[in-house]
Amino acid sequence: MRRAFLIMALLAAGLPAAAQTPPATRREAIRIGIMSDLSGSFADVAGPGSVVAAQLAAQDFGGRAAGLPVQIISGDHQNKADTGSAIARRWFDTDGVDAIVDLPNSAVALAVGEVARNANRVALVTAAVSSRLSGDLCSPNTIHYSLDTWSMSNVPSRALVQQGGNSWFYVTADYAFGHDLEKQSGEAVTRAGGRVLGSVRHPLGTTDFSSVLLQAQASRASVVALSNSQADFINSMKQASEFGLSRRGQRVVGLAVYISDIVSLGLEATQDAVVVGNWYWDLNEGSRSFGRRFAERMGGRMPTDLQANVYAAVTHYLKAVEALGQSTDGRAVVARMKATPTDDTVFGRGEIRADGRRISPVYVFQVKKPAESSGRYDVYRLTREVPVEDSYRPVAQGGCPLVPRGG
Structure with a gap:
């Protein structure tokens, strides 16, 4: 009886604790x-x-x-x-x-x-x-x-140097993103045998690129690279067209360009521009x-x-x-x-x-001329699929601690 009483007491003592244990959370979605x-x-x-x-x-x-x-x-x-x-x-x-x-x-x-x-x-x-x-x-x-910035800078830089764009001048947004694009592109240009003639930086949100583009024009670089994005890219590309840089033999290239940018600017202002991307709706x-x-x-x-x-x-x-x-x-x-x-x-x-x-194909596109386009979003002509080994930074060079030694 004593043993039974002790067992019952222990069970009774455990009941409050058991009652306080919350039920397991059930996932609903x-x-x-x-x-x-x-x-x-x-x-x-x-x-x-x-x-x-x-x-x-x-x-x-x-x-x-x-x-x-x-x-x-x-x-x-x-x-x-x-x-x-x-x-x-x-x-x-x-x-x-x-x-x-x-x-x-x-x-x-x-x-x-x-x-x-x-x-x-x-x-x-x-x-x-x-x-x-x-x-x-x-x-x-x-x-x-x-x-990433490595692919966006290295792929078009190598491609354009191979096409004869041997001298480069950078129009760069003055913050980390722009600096990174310019640095990595410049290194790629040099490795490919080209020369960097100079650069000029502008604040984020600049609306008047006159003085910046005059410096790019005066450089006589064969390629003027826009190391900026979104509104900065749209404004600088539009004004580069108005300044007639392309008519004077300078090729203007954006290093961070999306189809919405091209549609916003129109083909008249962007025709023949080189764009790098990993996807296009008409592929x-x-x-x-x-x-x-x-x-x-x-x-x-x-x-x-x-x-x-x-x-x-x-x-x-x-x-x-x-x-x-x-x-x-x-x-x-x-x-x-x-x-x-x-x-x-x-x-x-x-x-x-x-x-x-994530590794997937990377493509080099050229923006179509207005006469070549059949609709508002028909803007790119595929010129090259880049080999994967040239499209991404080698895994051993990124410094990621998750990568085993030897890459």
């Missing part, structure tokens, strides 16, 4: 957050179109992964790293978001990537271009889909099919390569989730994504390296 610039300078190249691309990817996957519905939510980081970090923490800590996708603006992408690392969730960078994302600041929780039947479906939801606007990156990233992420089950382990999901070749109807086959760099 796979939640993917599209964090973008929804109303600012990156809204055309990413923004609302990135949300549509993610929705199309989820729809094509069947709307479910690992037995759970896929939900797409969105947020505006307003091009502020602290705002992006705050949204990411809220999404991960209280809203049950499993992965954050898009992230135009490299400062925001790097900040959100660190939040994802600490929370052990996933960051899929499909819009920011800092090469540090797969370099010294790489993360086991991050994959970089968009072309093949798969890209054309995606482009048409996207345009139906976006009032006729064709997708940029950054928006196509979102489709590919969400598709590959859902494949990894499906394979692993209802895991919230971000590192495990990213490891599975790296171990599985990428394959979708929009990009075709590719791979993800140990440093998180």
